Amino acid sequence: MHEEHFHMTAPLILVNLKTYKEGMGNRAHQIATAAQLVARESGAVIGIAPGYIDLHPICHHFAIPVYAQHVDGYEPGARTGHMPVEAIKLAGAAGSLVNHSERRLTLAEIELAVRGIQTQKLSSVVCTNNDITSAAAAALGPDYVAIEPPELIGSGVSVAKANPEIIRRSVAAVRAINPKVKILTGAGIQSGECVKIAIDLGTDGVLLASSVVKAPDPVVILRDLVSKL
Numbered sequence: 668m669h670e671e672h673f674h675m676t677a678p679l680i681l682v683n684l685k686t687y688k689e690g691m692g693n694r695a696h697q698i699a700t701a702a703q704l705v706a707r708e709s710g711a712v713i714g715i716a717p718g719y720i721d722l723h724p725i726c727h728h729f730a731i732p733v734y735a736q737h738v739d740g741y742e743p744g745a746r747t748g749h750m751p752v753e754a755i756k757l758a759g760a761a762g763s764l765v766n767h768s769e770r771r772l773t774l775a776e777i778e779l780a781v782r783g784i785q786t787q788k789l790s791s792v793v794c795t796n797n798d799i800t801s802a803a804a805a806a807l808g809p810d811y812v813a814i815e816p817p818e819l820i821g822s823g824v825s826v827a828k829a830n831p832e833i834i835r836r837s838v839a840a841v842r843a844i845n846p847k848v849k850i851l852t853g854a855g856i857q858s859g860e861c862v863k864i865a866i867d868l869g870t871d872g873v874l875l876a877s878s879v880v881k882a883p884d885p886v887v888i889l890r891d892l893v894s895k896l
């Protein structure tokens with residue numbers, strides 16, 4: 668379902684399913700079901716970024732924003748093993764992550780992907796690793812810059828608690844370049860308290876993975892994540 672159907676001025680909680688076994692197939696549907704339930708009962712905007720195989724069915728079964736984890740900015744045509752923006756749009760995606768720490772791109776590829784996403788009127792989330800790269804990403808004019816210190820990704824240690832300074836500096840850097848660009852932060856986000864700290868530091872939401880994807884019951888974690896909004 669496309670993003671214009673959602674109130675995107677509200678904070679965005681975006682759950683990246685990565686290629687975790689606990690985020691594939693039936694389990695991807697279970698997490699999407701949990702996201703939709705908690706979004707409905709709380710009024711929060713909760714999106715998920717499943718793998719490509721699960722993208723199309725999840726887009727069509729759930730009324731939540733669904734993002735691809737990566738997209739190529741190339742035009743459709745004689746290329747093999749790439750993912751054009753048109754393909755994720757046809758699948759029903761709201762947008763895509765670009766340049767995740769686990770799927771790094773060159774600057775030229777990031778720019779191409781952001782332009783392609785804009786051309787298709789989808790939402791772009793460019794991931795960055797520090798305040799300098801956040802400023803560079805903001806110069807490309809994406810919808811979101813998502814700052815995630817790589818050393819804290821998957822660590823269980825929350826960026827909001829361990830390194831609020833990097834969030835503060837990134838917010839300032841992005842605002843100085845382009846105040847229209849929204850900001851997410853991530854790495855180790857696991858509770859409503861983490862989300863509240865991130866929002867209080869001036870971000871527009873969070874990008875997270877393991878705390879939800881690996882939870883025995885994702886509903887419990889998602890309810891906690893939205894509890895202080």
Ligand SMILES: O=C(CO)COP(=O)(O)O
Pocket residue numbers: 683767815819820821822823853854855856874875876877878
């Ligand atoms: O990389 C991330 C989200 O894209 C963060 O992962 P964790 O929430 O597992 O630290």
